Amino acid sequence: MSASPxxxxxxxxxxxxxxxxxxxxxxxxxxxxxxxxxxEQAMHRVSRNKVAKSTADVAILAAMNIADELFRTRRQLxxxxxxxxxxxxxxxxxxxxxxxVVTS
Numbered sequence: 001m002s003a004s005p006x007x008x009x010x011x012x013x014x015x016x017x018x019x020x021x022x023x024x025x026x027x028x029x030x031x032x033x034x035x036x037x038x039x040e041q042a043m044h045r046v047s048r049n050k051v052a053k054s055t056a057d058v059a060i061l062a063a064m065n066i067a068d069e070l071f072r073t074r075r076q077l078x079x080x081x082x083x084x085x086x087x088x089x090x091x092x093x094x095x096x097x098x099x100x101v102v103t104s
Contacts (some may be wrong), residue, residue, distance in 0.1 A: 007026060008026070009024050009025055009026050010024070010025065010028075010029065011023065011024045011025075012025065012029040012032040012033065014032060014033060014036035015036075015040075016036050016039050016040050016043065017039075017040060017043045017044075017047075017055060017058065017059075021036075023036070038066070039062065039066070042062035042063075042065055042066055043058050043059060043062040045062070045065070046058050046061040046062045046065065
C-alpha cells in the first residue's frame with residue numbers, strides 16, 4: 001500500500017462490473033486494485049439480489065453498503081478509542097494516588 005514515488009499520481013486501469021476505468025491516484029497500483037476489487041465485490045453482491053434494475057442502481061446500492069460499513073467501522077473505532085481513553089485516565093488516576101517511592 002505504498003504511495004507512488006515522489007508523490008506523483010499514476011494511472012492504474014481497473015475493471016469494475018464489466019467496464020474499464022483509468023484511476024489516477026497518489027497511492028500505488030496494488031492499493032487501487034484492492035479498492036476496485038472491493039467495489040466489484042460489493043456490486044456483485046447487490047446484483048445477486050436482483051433488486052437493482054440497472055448498473056447505476058447496482059452502483060448506488062453498492063456505494064450505500066460500502067458507506068454503511070464505513071460508518072459502522074468508524075463508530076466502532078470511536079468506541080474503542082473512548083475505552084482506551086477511559087482506561088488511560090483510570091490508570092493515570094491510580095498512579096497519581098500512589099504514595100511516592102522513596103529511594104536512598
